[in-house]
Amino acid sequence: MKAKSNSSTGxxxxxxxxxxxxxxxKLTGxxxxxxxWVLLPFWGGLAIAAVIGVLCLLGWALTRALSAKR
Structure with a gap:
């Protein structure tokens, strides 16, 4: 019988x-x-996701535009 682990990651x-x-x-001066600049680390993940989303959107639009020319 296996023992259950209660540990969590994150x-x-x-x-x-x-x-x-x-x-x-900042608060201590x-x-x-x-x-x-102080809060920038908390926005890093959102910025990366936004860049990936824009790149995917551009790739989709480019693929659609190239296939329409055929």
């Missing part, structure tokens, strides 16, 4: 820790960055 990750570090440094 968590904050390196990007989340970097974002929390930036927020802590150690860095004088704009809030845009």
């Amino acid at each position: 968590g904050v990750g390196i990007v989340g820790l970097l974002g929390l570090l930036f927020i802590t440094l 150690q860095i004088d960055w704009s809030w845009w």
Whole structure:
């Protein structure tokens, strides 16, 4: 009989820790960055997804345009 594991994967990750570090440094006055730069690590995943989505859309449009010329 196999034992069940209650462990889970996931968590904050390196990007989340970097974002929390930036927020802590900003709130304690150690860095004088704009809030845009401080919160940038939290928007990284969304930016990557948006770039991939735009590239897929451009590829689809190019394929459609080339097949219409035939």
